[in-house]
Amino acid sequence: MKLTGAQILLKCLEEEGVDVMFGFPGGAVIDIYDEIPKSSVEHILVRHEQGAIHAADGYARATGRVGVCLVTSGPGATNTVTGIATAYADSIPVVIFTGQVPRALIGNDAFQEVDIVGITRPCTKHNYLVHDIKDLARIIKQAFYLARTGRPGPVLVDLPKDIQQQVAEFKYPEEVSMRSYKPTKKPHIGQIRKVVKLLQKAKRPLIYSGGGVITSGSHQELTWLGQTLNIPVTSTLMGLGAFPGDDPLFLGMLGMHGTFAANMAVNNCDLLLAVGARFDDRVTGKVDTFAANATIVHIDVDPTSIQKNVSVQVPLVADCKLALAALKAETEGTLDEFDWVADHKPWVDKVQGWAKEHPLTYKDDTDGIKPQYVVEKIHEITKGDAIIATEVGQNQMWAAQFYKYNRPNTLLTSGGLGTMGYGFPAAMGAQRAFPDKLVIDIAGDGSIQMCIQEMMTVVCNKLPVKIVILNNGYLGMVRQWQELFYDKNYCATCMDAQPDFVKLAEAYGAAGFRVTEKKDVEKTLREAFKLDKPVIVDIRVEKEENVYPMVPAGASLTEMLLV
């Protein structure tokens, strides 16, 4: 079958089972847009390319499938860079197609030319400039394969305009064979047995679970392990939802804004089982004192994550799902002879004691609305059954602390890069994947303004995303640092000059509500969540509320500032 490059691209997408892509057209991709109406792939027109890449990312996080984004050359391509770096930092599988000037003009400073392959080299798992139409189908096949296998990540394919127009015989390759890319997947059984022995010896084991558990789809194995062997579980921001948030063994998040119980447990455990987590500095605090009394086992599919920040006694390079399944298989045989529950009980009691001593809480002592209260209400109303996206800042931390995630893929948040403006377009991508689910972006008044233009996209595509703005009139998280560590010098963090968010929603054709009194919070949220259209709920919360607990940057996890 002879097809043009543009047709080949769409055929490949169909072969990959792509049902939707998020994009924005331009001269360098107009040939592709010419073909879209003839293909089964739906295209959602965003209002800014950053929206497209975050939406593809949100779609990927919510579904576990590869998200796809299509943009033009030059400025279209560069507008995706923040989103690519966001997906890269959190290991999210997305494939980005960028238009490029015709090959003859590459390197000539042509109109709308930019070396996007060069620009995105450090923030993609891999990227390609297609030089020969004969390679096109193979490259696309590889791009999807690379994006979702091993440690997942974004892969970019740059498509010169003349390649889109050239004609070639089309055949979609059946499999990918790359001698240079063979991620290790299977765990080493000797290491697995070693871990089981360590678990049996340990008096105070702790599981530290990360985003890798969610990406690899191993939440069931993790849950079995924690619950059957009676081991407390703490999680990174990215790992929330992998272990049931309302299980008494669950300690909540660890690290800078982690719970007292989680951080004390890390400090006191004698065995730390890290699964699909990478010892980020927001998690470890001062590295020298992190889990200083423990033997550390680290399971990760990416060998570069192991021994990077902390020294690990038992490294285990493997897909988390296969590794946890192997651990399950090995321990299942011990259930008769070894009383895991009784053995770990004193430790579990101790840890739960810490949780009782300093639960996650806040002082609800003013007439104003506490942001934590809003998040609690959202949890109560949705019964934990929504997909939550967050922006970045205090809103993100409160959404992590006060909403209990019982299922994986229900929290969409920029963990690694911390990208303001991520949540709303990500929510849009998730809503497209799950039209009947309640998808809520918990936002700050600063962050929401970074990709607010996608209001138009959600309205005209009937994606009824709910935005709840915890409006404190500040770039709250930065203000918190200024308050605590910079003598309250609130330089450039006051955001009290604001658009009228209700009118703004209405201007786009969405609904808007404003809440200024605590008694109206629940009622308004209920009403907003019922509406079958996009809504902004602008909630005026206490302006100077802080996120606690807090471990100051560079301090040990036990040096927590509490409520």
Next chain:
Amino acid sequence: MSKHTLSVMVENEPGVLSRVAGLFSGRGFNIYSLNVAPTLEAGVSLMTIVAEGDDAIVEQIVKQLRKLVPTIKVKDLTELKSVDREMVLLKVNAEDSKRAEILRIVDIFRCKVVDVSVDELTIEVTGDQGKIGALVNLLTRFGIKEIARTGNVAMRRSMQTDL
């Protein structure tokens, strides 16, 4: 801090060199020298990279290199017995009074004179770091006007008798 010689076999696709070099610069790793050329196998290139760092850094470098999609194989030759060679061209001041002495040194070091003029000699030398270091030291007092070095190429020895 010590020098490590890494032998890196890569698919010779466009941009592979900047991918490797970018990995070093982006992570603040220091490259001492880097040499790339094709191998016997079509489409495969061999890079010899001499990098500096403590053991933990070098371990990260090796893992990061392996993680790059076009990388086929990475060997740290430092622990192994290996043959290391570098080729250097040196242009040295050589007035008549000094010429005989320079030629004697060239002879002792088994180098070659590859270009001559009234008051200059251009010398080609191949050897390991020690030999090249010694020669450069000896010639410095005559005045080295120009120097061009290839950077190391290295290969693991066939017989690893001590291991």
